[in-house]
Amino acid sequence: MKRIRASRLGLLLMYAVLTIWAVISLIPLYWVFTTAFQQPNEVQIMPPKFIPTVVSRYLPLRLTGQKEAAQALVDGALESFRLLFQRTDMVRWFMNSALIAVSATAGVLFLDSMAAFSFAKKQFPGREFIFWLMISTMMIPGQVLLVPMFMVVRNLGIVNTPWAILLPQLSMVFGVFLLRQFMSTIPSELIEAARIDGAGEFGIYWRVMLPLAKPGLATLGILTFSASWNSFLWPLIAVQKSEWFTLPVGLKTLQDQNLVNYGLLMSGAAVAAVPMIIVFLSFQKYFIRGLTLGGVKG
Amino acid sequence: MKRLVGGIIIVLLLVAFTGFSLADWKGTITIWDAPRWPDENDDKFHWIKGKIAEFEELNPGVKIELIETPWAELGDKLSIAIAGRAWPDLVPVDISGAINKGHLDQGVVEPLDDFFTAEELADFVPGALAAYSYNDKLWGIPTSMSVHVMLLNLDHFEAAGVEPPKDGKWTWDEFVETAKALTREGNYGFTTYILKGYYEAWPFFYMDGGRPIVDGKFAFDSPEAISAIQKLVDLKFVHGAAPIEMGSADVGGAFQALAREGQRHVAMGPWNSWAIATVSTEGVNYLPNVMVAEYPVGDSGKPVTIGGAGGWVIMKQPNKEKLAKVVEFAKFLSTAEEQYKFARFYGTFPSRFSTMEMDPFADQPLMKRAMEMLEFAEAVPDHPNWAQIDERIQAELQLIFAGEKTVEQGMQDAARAVERLLR
Amino acid sequence: MLKQIWRGRSGYLFILPKFALFIVFVFIPILWSFLVSFQEYRVFDTVWVGLDNFRDAFSDDIFWMAVQNTLRYAVVVMPSTVIIALILASLINPLRRSAQTFFRAAFYLPTVASTVVLSMVWRWIFQTRFGLANYFLASLGLEPINWLHSSEWAMRSVITMAVLTPPGMGVILYLAAMSSIPDSLYEAATIDGANRLVQWWRITLPLLKPTTLYLMIVSTIGSFQVFDQVMLMTQGGPGYATTTIVHRIYQTAFRDFQFGYAGAMSMLLFFAIIVLALIQSRLVTSDVEYKG
Incomplete structure (x- = not known):
């Protein structure tokens, strides 16, 4: 009896700590979204309005019959969105970003899981050397690689094409590292068992390794999508024609030289956050615990 | 004959033009x-x-x-x-x-x-x-x-019963008195910022005749430069006519303090002339009652500015x-x-x-009015290493305005670093 | 040897596509940066200068300030990222499925906004006059702090932002790794009478070693390469109080057009991180494999 009560108290405490922590963590994101929906003259006001006027005042106004005032609030809240959607090429930028981010995610998951499988579970001369050679390149700050990467894509003749953004993203090595660490914990007996059952090497990778690595793949998928979706400086340099602008590049060209338009900035950020949230939520189901190794005996 | 000559001339002209454009x-x-x-x-x-x-x-x-x-x-x-x-x-x-x-x-x-x-x-x-x-x-x-100009929100002047400078011309002492008089009820007379690549504050440092580089040598440690920098520092620490964040790197904050609806708690600030259009257009930064003034005149006797x-x-x-x-x-x-x-x-x-x-x-x-000030506008020094020199000077200025270094100390430190870049 | 290579051929084939891309888009650019660090790179007449760029780095007072600032940042942020991720994941993992989903989202989603936007928000939080942080201090009856504009506080503010932004990646990674630990291991331990904390210490923690190593190395890299936040919040100031190594590298390369010097500083940073990563991988031997 005593133990149960203690653990219940512990559970309560855990919930409390997590909830407070989560609330603090979410403040910046909350701020992004509320700023996006503030009235133009309330954007960036200090101290900030934690609840946008359109939320706090709309219903009272409607209920008291002030239809026009209520509508004006909605118009004010949506002003920067209207600008984004009606007067810019945002839909095109969005599709470009989506095409690149989806391709990058799919490509990275495939390439990195193959490489990680090999580094984690296969024996071949030079394995450790090649692995650490690749990993060590993460330690060079990306900023110094902008010029030589620009030279590479130019020599390949792919400047101003989406390949110039996509291929460097497919070449990043952190996913190989992540998945190798993840796959190395998967029991080798499973591979041996599959091999005895007559599976080929690709079959082992595809039918045994990938299903077992689902949580790791889901993590990498989320991270790759976000990284690709948010990347700014390289797409700005590699793709100069506006027809291939990505969302972050396009949004930045809307900003004036001298004063930042925070309403526009935060509305853009809010729009840009939605796909990442969707991707995150749809990968969520692969985090289910204890499913993967149920049938295995050690 | 006349016709022939005329014809030839026309032909020649045609050849000249089309031939030129063909090539x-x-x-x-x-x-x-x-x-x-x-x-x-x-x-x-x-x-x-x-x-x-x-x-x-x-x-x-x-x-x-x-x-x-x-x-x-x-x-x-x-x-x-x-x-x-x-x-x-x-x-x-x-x-x-x-x-x-x-x-x-x-x-x-x-x-x-x-x-x-x-x-x-x-x-x-x-x-x-x-x-x-x-x-x-x-x-x-x-x-x-x-060109950099002083922007004055006259609403603050009226509220405080302070006369704005006549035709936008004033001396440093008049400017200080004005800033002090405007500092009341949570409002301040003046603010500006210090950041590499930005020179809004610099005409104040030029006021007594000081310049960053004179004859290929660092000269912001000269008495006339130091006295001018000291004057602006004193506006905050001695006269209390500027908020504590004056001289920090917060460009957006300084602009808000002057112009942003609901945040206007500073009456005067130096800005690049782009801001004139911003404060005179409808919107959150619209100042209905604004005036353009020159930088105050110091010992050099001229309203120097930077363009x-x-x-x-x-x-x-x-x-x-x-x-x-x-x-x-x-x-x-x-x-x-x-x-x-x-x-x-x-x-x-x-x-x-x-x-x-x-x-x-x-x-x-x-x-x-601002265009008239172009007459007194100087460009920033044109040294090939200017970006690095500027960074050194502005870094020291930031520390001076944060109250962490004296003007003499900061400019001596800048001198040591800049001398190497000037070579 | 040849025989071994032949026997390992499928291993090579599996890494080949990635390796080919890696060579073209990562290795060749790095080789260029490496070579450039021995040059004074110019558009028309590049000259080899031997070790001059490295010598310059050692005698550059700003570089040394940047090294100190970066160390100050990394010493706090690197371990805290890993430890906070571990604590959060360990607290979330035993919860019900729906609660897990909720908290995983709550700690990951704050990181979906780009650093640019997040830094902007934090700049508001730290604003001297109207910022949330000083508002909070005032409500406790404390004096306001000039967060981003005093040498004393600027770096602490940048560090605070890093620590308070939840390590979303670490949390989901740890949770993914925890979800792969077979239940049978815990069941056996429960039968042996070990309580939760003991189970966590004896089973969870050792089996998380590969993930921990990954996170340690990645957060070492991340915190030694801190740049965006500094660029957006303080631009390296006041003075040079928040100038970091990569900030310095960036300025040197793109503002001053000294690619050789920027390359040399990058190589020094590269070697520093490599050494740290090697020490870490010695400390956390990651050769563990679950026995289901």
């Missing part, structure tokens, strides 16, 4: 540009797009490719393009800027002296040409100028015929009429006397 260069010119003023569809590239269409119409066979770039990353992107040996043909310089000496030093910029007659050059404001001249050569076409010149720079061209065409296009973008548009819609001062004669600011008294 004319054909191909693609790449131009970068960044957002300017919006049209009714909020397109901030409409001006350059329109000019490109016109030029292509006039020059069959010439195609102009526009690369849209944000202002903030334009310099970095250009550095990468240059380092990658794939630069565009024509690039803009922003209005507070000048030519990049580092790029000149790399030999990737075309000198333009051969393309301008003395007569043409005479139409340009000398200060604007100076910003694009280096080692006695012209390295770009200035099209628009900016910049935006324009176009032509990058290295291996093909001389193409170069001629690029110059033609750049000139096409810099005519008196185009500068008039910039003055009207983009809030810049023309760099041509002929545009000034068109009186672009007839209905904009604030801009008109």
Whole structure:
């Protein structure tokens, strides 16, 4: 009896700590979204309005019959969105970003899981050397690689094409590292068992390794999508024609030289956050615990 | 006979013109540009797009490719393009800027002296040409100028019962008294910021005659520079007429403090002339009751200020015929009429006397008053290492204004670092 | 040897596509940066200068300030990222499925906004006059702090932002790794009478070693390469109080057009991180494999 009560108290405490922590963590994101929906003259006001006027005042106004005032609030809240959607090429930028981010995610998951499988579970001369050679390149700050990467894509003749953004993203090595660490914990007996059952090497990778690595793949998928979706400086340099602008590049060209338009900035950020949230939520189901190794005996 | 001569002349003229245009260069010119003023569809590239269409119409066979770039990353992107040996043909310089000496030093910029007659050059404001001249050569076409001015929110003056300076002219002592009188009920008289690449505060440091570099030597540690810096520091720490964040790097915060609806708690601040258009247009930064004033006059007796010149720079061209065409296009973008548009819609001062004669600011008294200050405007020093020198000086200024170093100490430290960069 | 290579051929084939991309888009650019660090890179007449760029780095006072600032940042942020991720994941993992989903989202989603936007928000939080942080201090009756504009507080503010932004990646990674630990291991331990904390210490923690190593190395890299936040919040100031190594590298390369010097500083940073990563991988031997 005593133990149960203690653990219940512990559970309560855990919930409390997590909830407070989560609330603090979410403040910046909350701020992004509320700023996006503030009235133009309330954007960036200090101290900030934690609840946008359109939320706090709309219903009272409607209920008291002030239809026009209520509508004006909605118009004010949506002003920067209207600008984004009606007067810019945002839909095109969005599709470009989506095409690149989806391709990058799919490509990275495939390439990195193959490489990680090999580094984690296969024996071949030079394995450790090649692995650490690749990993060590993460330690060079990306900023110094902008010029030589620009030279590479130019020599390949792919400047101003989406390949110039996509291929460097497919070449990043952190996913190989992540998945190798993840796959190395998967029991080798499973591979041996599959091999005895007559599976080929690709079959082992595809039918045994990938299903077992689902949580790791889901993590990498989320991270790759976000990284690709948010990347700014390289797409700005590699793709100069506006027809291939990505969302972050396009949004930045809307900003004036001298004063930042925070309403526009935060509305853009809010729009840009939605796909990442969707991707995150749809990968969520692969985090289910204890499913993967149920049938295995050690 | 007369007819024959006339006919021959006509034929010759035709040959001359068509022959000339037949030998004319054909191909693609790449131009970068960044957002300017919006049209009714909020397109901030409409001006350059329109000019490109016109030029292509006039020059069959010439195609102009526009690369849209944000202002903030334009310099970095250009550095990468240059380092990658794939630069565009024509690039803009922003209005507070000048030519990049580092790029000149790399030999990737075309000198333009051969393309301008003395007569043409005479139409340009000398200060604007100076910003694009280096080692006695012209390295770009200035099209628009900016100058730092004092913006005064007269609502604060009225509330405090303080008289604004007559015709915007005042001495340092008058300025201090005004700032002190305006400091009341949570409001402050003055604020500004210190950040590398920004010079709003610097005319104060020039006030007593001090300059950062004199005869190739660091001179912000001279008595006249130190006394001027000390005066502005004292405005905060001795007179209490500026908020504690005065002299920090918060550019946006300083602007909000002056102009943002609901946040206006500072009455005066020095700003680049772009801000005049911002505070006189409807919106959250609209100041209905605003005045433009000169910087206060110190021991040097002149209302010195700092100006910049935006324009176009032509990058290295291996093909001389193409170069001629690029110059033609750049000139096409810099005519008196185009500068008039910039003055009207983009809030810049023309760099041509002929545009000034068109009186672009007839209905904009604030801009008109600010334009008079161009007479006292100086450009920032044109040393090839200026960006690094500037960083050193501004870093020390930040510490001085944070109250962490004395003016003497900070400028001595700056002197030591800058001496090495000047060599 | 040849025989071994032949026997390992499928291993090579599996890494080949990635390796080919890696060579073209990562290795060649790095080789260029490496070579450039021995040059004074110019567009038309590049000259070899031997070790001059490295010598310059050692005698550059700003570089040394940047090294100190970066160390100050990394010493706090690197371990805290890993430890906070571990604590959060360990607290979330035993919860019900729906609660897990909720908290995983709550700690990951704050990181979906780009650093640019997040830094902007934090700049508001730290604003001297109207910022949330000083508002909070005032409500406790404390004096306001000039967060981003005093040498004393600027770096602490940048560090605070890093620590308070939840390590979303670490949390989901740890949770993914925890979800792969077979239940049978815990069941056996429960039968042996070990309580939760003991189970966590004896089973969970050792089996998380590969993930921990990954996170340690990645957060070492991340915190030694801190740049965006500094660029957006303080621009390296006041003075040089928040100038970091990569900030310095960036300025040197793109503002001053000194790619050779920037390359040399990058190589020094590279070697520093490599050494740390090697030490870490010795400390956390990651050769563990679950026995289901």
